[in-house]
Amino acid sequence: METLNLFIRSIFIDNMVFAFFFGMCSYIAVSKSVKTALGLGLAVTFVQTMTVPLNYLLNEYVLSPGALAAWLPFEGLEEVDLSFLSFIVFIAVIAAFVQLVEMVVEKFSPTLYNQLGIFLPLIAVNCAIMGGSLFMQQMVGAGEIRNVGESVVYGLGSGLGWWLAIVMMAAIRERLAYSHIPAALKGPGIAFIITGLMGIAFMIFSGIQL
Amino acid sequence: MASKSLKNLTAPLSGNNPVIVQILGICSALAVTVQLKPAIVMGLSVMVVTAFANLVMSMLRKGVPSRIRIIVQLVVIATLVILVDQVLKAFVYDVSKQLSVYVGLIITNCIVMGRVEAFALQNKPWDSFLDGIGNGAGYGLILVIVAFFRELLGSGSLFGYPVFEKIGLYELGYSNCGLMLFPPMALILVGCIIWIHRTINTNLQEK
Numbered sequence: 001m002e003t004l005n006l007f008i009r010s011i012f013i014d015n016m017v018f019a020f021f022f023g024m025c026s027y028i029a030v031s032k033s034v035k036t037a038l039g040l041g042l043a044v045t046f047v048q049t050m051t052v053p054l055n056y057l058l059n060e061y062v063l064s065p066g067a068l069a070a071w072l073p074f075e076g077l078e079e080v081d082l083s084f085l086s087f088i089v090f091i092a093v094i095a096a097f098v099q100l101v102e103m104v105v106e107k108f109s110p111t112l113y114n115q116l117g118i119f120l121p122l123i124a125v126n127c128a129i130m131g132g133s134l135f136m137q138q139m140v141g142a143g144e145i146r147n148v149g150e151s152v153v154y155g156l157g158s159g160l161g162w163w164l165a166i167v168m169m170a171a172i173r174e175r176l177a178y179s180h181i182p183a184a185l186k187g188p189g190i191a192f193i194i195t196g197l198m199g200i201a202f203m204i205f206s207g208i209q210l
Numbered sequence: 211m212a213s214k215s216l217k218n219l220t221a222p223l224s225g226n227n228p229v230i231v232q233i234l235g236i237c238s239a240l241a242v243t244v245q246l247k248p249a250i251v252m253g254l255s256v257m258v259v260t261a262f263a264n265l266v267m268s269m270l271r272k273g274v275p276s277r278i279r280i281i282v283q284l285v286v287i288a289t290l291v292i293l294v295d296q297v298l299k300a301f302v303y304d305v306s307k308q309l310s311v312y313v314g315l316i317i318t319n320c321i322v323m324g325r326v327e328a329f330a331l332q333n334k335p336w337d338s339f340l341d342g343i344g345n346g347a348g349y350g351l352i353l354v355i356v357a358f359f360r361e362l363l364g365s366g367s368l369f370g371y372p373v374f375e376k377i378g379l380y381e382l383g384y385s386n387c388g389l390m391l392f393p394p395m396a397l398i399l400v401g402c403i404i405w406i407h408r409t410i411n412t413n414l415q416e417k
Contacts (some may be wrong), residue, residue, distance in 0.1 A: 021396070094284075199392075
């Protein structure tokens with residue numbers, strides 16, 4: 001039940017876009033057509049579901065204070081605290097993994113590869129991915145994620161939340177082409193205001209407990 | 211200072227502002243705009259990281275093969291961010307707690323990567339350094355504007371000093387707008403800033 005709660009919470013309540021503004025750059029830039037948004041959302045969800053558990057394992061067995069002592073047979077490892085390295089380790093894992101996904105997508109689905117274009121390598125610097133891993137680290141500290149399974153659930157949930165947001169936004173923006181907007185608001189201006197309004201709508205989910 | 215270098219410094223403040231014109235780096239950072247103090251600290255941190263990342267990458271630009279440049283950039287930026295994070299933890303611990311994961315997210319802030327890719331790889335170190343300072347300042351400027359309105363209207367204070375209480379506005383029946391403290395209002399405020407900015411600079415409007 002708690003796992004299901006975590007899943008629902010990471011999609012709707014702690015939505016990456018509406019509650020934390022993660023991944024706003026590609027969210028504003030790619031949300032012009034539903035088709036591309038679906039593709040990018042899929043890629044982000046996949047990368048998120050894989051990198052959060054990978055970083056969870058690294059955090060658990062290498063980075064957190066005294067973690068090395070659990071499995072390395074050397075003296076004095078109890079006091080080693082590598083947590084200041086977590087930024088660089090997380091980003092290295094994410095960059096390597098995105099490179100891998102890029103090669104796989106290029107090989108198996110050239111159409112999707114061409115559609116995503118520059119945005120595929122840019123997933124590496126998508127704040128939603130890095131933010132997911134950093135939040136995972138915080139939630140481990142707070143005791144909300146206790147094992148690998150829950151970190152997979154959190155990664156999947158937060159990725160799906162981002163996917164949902166970008167597809168909804170793309171659908172709205174496709175319709176916006178037919179409406180009369182003040183010239184100065186066209187493009188990013190109205191996109192920000194709509195995101196804000198959607199965020200207010202998503203606030204009704206806050207406080208839901210399963 | 212030559213006028214060209216000066217232009218690198220001032221263009222990002224308005225005409226080529228990273229946030230409202232280039233639409234970069236909105237990620238993550240708006241969450242720190244509930245109060246002015248964390249917003250200013252965040253703006254300064256991004257300025258330092260952008261400036262030095264530009265400087266370092268500009269100096270390395272002839273020695274790094276373009277195939278591996280992304281990973282080199284990430285390592286340089288991540289190192290700088292770790293330094294900033296440790297300094298913040300040492301000197302302003304309470305602000306560092308408020309900023310939480312958002313300091314780490316400077317690594318994936320598109321402004322830093324974007325400026326290194328678009329500017330530092332083609333220009334000399336000193337120009338790149340100024341460009342970094344300018345873009346960091348342009349980013350900080352937007353954060354400060356948003357934080358000013360959110361703190362003033364949301365909690366009636368500035369830098370924690372209760373302005374509205376001192377001038378006796380509450381006795382006249384005024385009450386704080388709690389909605390300002392919620393995340394969506396930051397987005398709507400940025401939307402309004404873009405609106406005003408593009409009404410003045412008509413050349414930026416989309417056709």
